Amino acid sequence: MADLATLLFTALGLVFFAAGTVGLIRFPDTFSRLHALTKADNLGLGFIALGVAFQAESWAQVARIALIWVLALLAAGAVAQLVARAALMRRGGA
Amino acid sequence: MSALLACLVLPLLGALAAVALPRRAVAAVLAGVVALTLVAAVGLAVAVHSGGVVRLALGGWSPPLGIALAADGLGAAFVLLTALVMAGVAAAARDEMTPQGAGPRAAFGFWPLMLLLWGALNAVFLSRDLFNLYVGIELLTLAAVALVAIGGRAEAIAAAMRYLIFALAGSLLYLAGVVLIYGAHGTLDIDLVAARDAAAPDGLALALMTAGLLVKTALFPFHVWLPPAHASAPAPASALLSALVPKASFVILLRLWFEAMPDLGTDRALLLLGVLGAAAILWGSLRALVQARLKLIVAYSTVAQLGYLFLVFPLAGGAAGAQPWTAGAWTGAIFQALSHGLAKAAMFLAAGLFMAAAGSDRLGALRGLARVMPMTAFAFALASVTLISLPPSGGFTAKYLLMTSSFAAGQWIWALVMTLGGLLTAGYLYRPMAALFAREGGEGVQTVARARQAVPLVLAGLAILLGILSAAPFDFLQIGRPEAAEEGP
Amino acid sequence: MTAALGLALDAALCALILGVALAVVAGRGVFRAVVFFIVYGLLAAVAWVRLDAVNVALAEAAIGAGLTGVLLLAAHGRLRRAEAAQDLAHGMPWSAALAGGALAAALGWAWFEMPIPVEPGPELAEALPRAGVGNPVTAVLLNFRAWDTLLESIVLLAALIGVWMLAREGDWREPLGRPQHARPGGVMAGFGRVLPPVGLLVGVWLVWAGADHPGGAFQGGTVLAAVGLVAVLAGVIRPPWIGAPLWQGALVLGPAVFLLAGIAGAVLAGGFLTLPEGFAKPAIVTIEVALTVSIAVTLAFLVLGPPEAEGAG
Amino acid sequence: MAALSIYALTGAALVGLGFFGLLAARHLLRRVVAFNLIGSGLFLYFGAAATRGAAPDPVPQALIITGIVVALAASALAVALVVAQVRAAGRATLPEEEDAP
Numbered sequence: 001m002a003d004l005a006t007l008l009f010t011a012l013g014l015v016f017f018a019a020g021t022v023g024l025i026r027f028p029d030t031f032s033r034l035h036a037l038t039k040a041d042n043l044g045l046g047f048i049a050l051g052v053a054f055q056a057e058s059w060a061q062v063a064r065i066a067l068i069w070v071l072a073l074l075a076a077g078a079v080a081q082l083v084a085r086a087a088l089m090r091r092g093g094a
Numbered sequence: 095m096s097a098l099l100a101c102l103v104l105p106l107l108g109a110l111a112a113v114a115l116p117r118r119a120v121a122a123v124l125a126g127v128v129a130l131t132l133v134a135a136v137g138l139a140v141a142v143h144s145g146g147v148v149r150l151a152l153g154g155w156s157p158p159l160g161i162a163l164a165a166d167g168l169g170a171a172f173v174l175l176t177a178l179v180m181a182g183v184a185a186a187a188r189d190e191m192t193p194q195g196a197g198p199r200a201a202f203g204f205w206p207l208m209l210l211l212w213g214a215l216n217a218v219f220l221s222r223d224l225f226n227l228y229v230g231i232e233l234l235t236l237a238a239v240a241l242v243a244i245g246g247r248a249e250a251i252a253a254a255m256r257y258l259i260f261a262l263a264g265s266l267l268y269l270a271g272v273v274l275i276y277g278a279h280g281t282l283d284i285d286l287v288a289a290r291d292a293a294a295p296d297g298l299a300l301a302l303m304t305a306g307l308l309v310k311t312a313l314f315p316f317h318v319w320l321p322p323a324h325a326s327a328p329a330p331a332s333a334l335l336s337a338l339v340p341k342a343s344f345v346i347l348l349r350l351w352f353e354a355m356p357d358l359g360t361d362r363a364l365l366l367l368g369v370l371g372a373a374a375i376l377w378g379s380l381r382a383l384v385q386a387r388l389k390l391i392v393a394y395s396t397v398a399q400l401g402y403l404f405l406v407f408p409l410a411g412g413a414a415g416a417q418p419w420t421a422g423a424w425t426g427a428i429f430q431a432l433s434h435g436l437a438k439a440a441m442f443l444a445a446g447l448f449m450a451a452a453g454s455d456r457l458g459a460l461r462g463l464a465r466v467m468p469m470t471a472f473a474f475a476l477a478s479v480t481l482i483s484l485p486p487s488g489g490f491t492a493k494y495l496l497m498t499s500s501f502a503a504g505q506w507i508w509a510l511v512m513t514l515g516g517l518l519t520a521g522y523l524y525r526p527m528a529a530l531f532a533r534e535g536g537e538g539v540q541t542v543a544r545a546r547q548a549v550p551l552v553l554a555g556l557a558i559l560l561g562i563l564s565a566a567p568f569d570f571l572q573i574g575r576p577e578a579a580e581e582g583p
Numbered sequence: 584m585t586a587a588l589g590l591a592l593d594a595a596l597c598a599l600i601l602g603v604a605l606a607v608v609a610g611r612g613v614f615r616a617v618v619f620f621i622v623y624g625l626l627a628a629v630a631w632v633r634l635d636a637v638n639v640a641l642a643e644a645a646i647g648a649g650l651t652g653v654l655l656l657a658a659h660g661r662l663r664r665a666e667a668a669q670d671l672a673h674g675m676p677w678s679a680a681l682a683g684g685a686l687a688a689a690l691g692w693a694w695f696e697m698p699i700p701v702e703p704g705p706e707l708a709e710a711l712p713r714a715g716v717g718n719p720v721t722a723v724l725l726n727f728r729a730w731d732t733l734l735e736s737i738v739l740l741a742a743l744i745g746v747w748m749l750a751r752e753g754d755w756r757e758p759l760g761r762p763q764h765a766r767p768g769g770v771m772a773g774f775g776r777v778l779p780p781v782g783l784l785v786g787v788w789l790v791w792a793g794a795d796h797p798g799g800a801f802q803g804g805t806v807l808a809a810v811g812l813v814a815v816l817a818g819v820i821r822p823p824w825i826g827a828p829l830w831q832g833a834l835v836l837g838p839a840v841f842l843l844a845g846i847a848g849a850v851l852a853g854g855f856l857t858l859p860e861g862f863a864k865p866a867i868v869t870i871e872v873a874l875t876v877s878i879a880v881t882l883a884f885l886v887l888g889p890p891e892a893e894g895a896g
Numbered sequence: 897m898a899a900l901s902i903y904a905l906t907g908a909a910l911v912g913l914g915f916f917g918l919l920a921a922r923h924l925l926r927r928v929v930a931f932n933l934i935g936s937g938l939f940l941y942f943g944a945a946a947t948r949g950a951a952p953d954p955v956p957q958a959l960i961i962t963g964i965v966v967a968l969a970a971s972a973l974a975v976a977l978v979v980a981q982v983r984a985a986g987r988a989t990l991p992e993e994e995d996a997p
Contacts, residue, residue, distance in 0.1 A: 589899065590898060590899055590902075593899045593902050593903065594902055597902050597903060597905075597906040600906055600910070601906060601909055601910070601913075604909075604910055604913050604914075604933055604937075605913065607913075607917070607929055607930070607933060608913050608914070608916060608917035608920075608921075608926075608930060608933065609917075613923050613925050613926050613988075616925075616926050616929050617925070617929060620929045620932065620933070623933070623936075624936075627936055627940065630903060630906075630940060631943065633899075633903075634900075634903060634943045634944065634947055635947060635952050636943055636947075636952070636957050636960075638957055638961060639939070639943060639957050639960050639961060639964075642960075642961045642964045642965075643936070643964060646964050646965060646968050647932070647936060647964055647967075647968075650968060651932055651967075651968055651971050654968075654971060654972055654975050655925065655928065655929065655971075655975060657975075658925060658975040658976075658978055658979050659925060661979050661982070662925065662978070662979065662982050662988055676916075676919065676920040678919070679915075679916050679919035679920035680916055680920070682915060682916070682919060683912040683913060683914075683915040683916030683917075683919070684912055684916075685912075686911055686912050686915050687908045687909050687911055687912025687913070687915075688908075688912075690907070690908035690911055690912075690941060691904075691905050691908040691909075694901065694904045694905065694908065694941070694944075694945075695901075697945065699948045699949060700949075707953075707954070707955075719954035720954045720957045720958050720961070722954070723954050723955050723957075723958035724958045724961065724962070727955075728955075728958060728959075731958075731959075731962050732962065735962050735965055735966055738965070738966055738969045739965065739968075739969045741969070742969035742970065742972050742973045743972075745973045745976070746972060746973055746976040749976050749977065749979070749980040799961075801961060801964075801965055882968075885968075885969075885972040886972070888976055888979070889976065889980075
């Protein structure tokens with residue numbers, strides 16, 4: 001049962017990652033690329049974390065997996081903001 | 095054992111203190127560390143002389159699990175050489191490497207880097223573990239490159255960069271050989287490697303390690319990084335770099351070819367090393383002959399003088415191991431390393447004093463300096479006597495030993511190269527000497543304190559003394575000499 | 584996972600690694616090379632997990648990819664104007680290709696000729712229980728081969744002094760690195776406030792866990808250095824200048840404690856770096872904590888670079 | 897064993913690629929990257945060699961961690977030298993190695 005849930009959720013996560021990557025490649029400018037990347041990848045990572053959590057042996061491990069997801073979310077958000085600002089400034093400067 | 099330990103630990107502790115303590119305290123700590131380490135090095139030599147090889151298993155774990163250290167005659171001699179040169183350089187640089195004299199940057203960096211270099215050299219000379227040697231030469235390399243960069247000008251930075259690229263490529267080649275040795279034999283200890291069951295990749299491992307160390311020793315044709323690096327560092331740093339640093343990788347080469355894997359010393363491989371050495375002697379001397387700056391002459395002279403060291407491989411290595419002339423060749427090469435170390439340190443320090451007085455090291459600017467600075471000019475002349483190998487210097491003993499063994503071995507070609515090298519040496523040293531002792535010139539130069547002038551004189555004098563008292567060091571260098579070369583006269 | 588599937592995964596991973604490495608060496612533009620190198624480091628970390636070397640995977644990800652990547656990116660940012668200069672040699676450098684190819688072929692040949700040595704040996708199994716820590720890699724690093732680790736911590740210090748020697752004479756008294764200006768209240772400033780407590784926790788945990796699980800002073804110290812760098816970037820803390828007593832002390836604390844513990848071993852337990860039985864664990868933990876402090880500070884300073892004045896260069 | 901051979905050969909190829917890069921590249925930053933590639937490939941090779949026995953040998957893992965840290969120290973100094981070189985000479989290549997334009 002747990003294995004099935006893991007399989008399902010990680011597969012779903014991978015689909016989101018694939019979608020985000022396609023967006024990264026196909027979208028025309030920095031801002032829409034960022035949009036695709038952050039939204040889709042954060043969700044994808046969330047599903048994968050959820051899937052892996054079913055394999056955890058204790059609640060402490062689940063908590064650690066959740067912490068990883070939150071940290072990745074935080075980093076991705078902050079970096080996306082910074083990249084967007086850099087792109088904005090370059091556009092303004094050009 | 096405690097002397098061995100002190101040689102390893104004191105310079106490193108001193109370096110840490112030089113980083114962390116306020117400037118006022120550093121000078122006192124420095125003097126203490128230099129004096130104590132010098133005493134420890136003498137103590138180690140005495141202990142080896144009276145009791146034979148001093149061994150130490152670090153952490154109480156013996157190989158293959160732990161790292162073993164040992165001070166044999168070879169290691170102890172180089173530890174002592176290092177201590178003498180370091181003490182000389184520390185005394186010479188005391189007034190120069192101050193915030194007033196060299197700026198706050200160089201004054202901060204020189205002392206810990208010098209001590210780190212010292213610690214790394216001693217660690218390399220005493221280690222019996224191939225990977226530990228890797229960490230040791232990396233510490234040595236980084237400290238040495240930083241000492242070049244202290245120079246600060248654009249050419250110093252370019253020279254440091256080139257030095258670092260070459261040295262890192264050399265380190266990785268060496269490391270690749272170490273990986274193959276551990277992969278095949280599960281040990282890194284030199285004595286256990288010597289007792290291994292031969293495996294197919296051993297030859298490749300030795301070749302890789304040797305190639306890497308040749309780059310670090312600046313043997314022809316891998317020498318191109320050395321002259322700019324040694325010439326653009328501040329003089330006290332140049333003295334350390336030229337006198338000591340290439341000797342560390344040379345000692346590792348000796349340990350590999352004579353102690354760890356003497357069975358792999360085929361005639362052809364040993365001949366190749368000898369030919370490269372001979373090429374270094376001739377090419378380095380010819381390049382030195384056409385330089386216009388004193389420091390570049392001295393630096394190219396290092397390229398040439400390092401070449402002599404490699405004649406030990408065809409003369410004492412491999413199947414020739416048990417021949418009557420091998421002890422002479424082995425000792426001659428080490429004598430050459432020791433006397434070159436002392437003489438070259440004296441030369442670079444003297445060059446630094448000439449530069450301080452004349453404001454430049456172009457040969458034209460040095461004219462007549464001997465009348466203003468007779469002591470320094472005399473020191474330079476004495477050091478030249480050793481490099482040209484006139485009797486009774488240490489250089490003479492070295493080349494005499496190498497030459498007699500090459501005749502005894504029937505390999506007279508090396509004797510020919512050495513004779514030619516001696517003539518060329520006299521040629522390239524004649525030019526700065528003629529300028530220094532010129533009748534005119536020498537007006538309007540800065541005066542240099544007598545105490546500073548004394549240091550190169552002492553070091554050059556020691557190089558001569560090594561020749562006069564050559565009997566005692568000769569026996570000393572046989573202590574713990576690898577079996578392959580043991581049955582000398 | 585079946586063996587065949589695992590093998591396919593390994594092959595795919597290695598193909599990816601080689602492809603990325605090719606892009607690092609021969610791709611157009613230095614910026615691209617640097618970015619691909621960071622990707623390479625992360626892939627290599629996965630390879631280490633596949634090789635059952637989690638300690639190394641952590642080190643590769645944190646140091647090899649992370650910190651080296653930051654170093655290279657920061658340097659690239661300063662070199663933009665030099666980018667137009669020549670990057671790769673004109674034409675195919677055949678001698679370099681020959682040397683590289685020969686080296687790879689020789690190592691490949693050696694792999695199949697290399698005998699498998701006797702197992703790690705009875706020495707290790709017999710000594711491990713006396714080493715004081717459960718993580719065998721930590722036991723090797725801080726007990727059996729402590730001399731290597733001690734020298735290595737000093738190598739970092741030597742590199743830092745070397746980096747400092749590249750400061751311009753007039754900039755010596757300035758704070759380390761380029762002056763940073765984070766917008767107050769901006770994203771970076773906010774991030775710089777949120778991350779440090781969490782990062783501190785992770786770093787300390789890595790060191791603490793390193794005694795018995797994967798982790799250790801170098802991995803933990805790297806995380807702490809990263810936390811410090813983010814805090815500097817965010818303007819939460821200001822970089823110190825060279826000679827600030829507390830920071831200089833932190834730089835040498837680890838090697839100094841290590842050396843003094845080694846000497847204490849020589850006096851008390853009969854050998855340099857010998858840890859007396861029974862005290863091995865507390866001694867190792869003390870050394871690791873001190874080392875972590877020094878490693879974190881040294882690594883952060885290495886990334887910041889030499890002191891530089893406002894508006895220079 | 898087959899999997900280990902894949903990793904070892906990848907490591908060997910990385911060493912070759914990195915050495916090629918170190919010799920062929922002109923931009924100094926790319927040379928630093930190539931140096932790191934050699935080290936990393938060598939460690940991968942070592943790691944594979946250490947896993948051949950029945951139980952993985954912890955000694956190479958410890959040596960590799962030491963090697964990674966040493967490589968970082970060298971890289972840090974090299975990168976700082978590159979920056980200083982550009983500042984002093986205005987270019988990221990070594991003087992006499994620039995091919996004629």
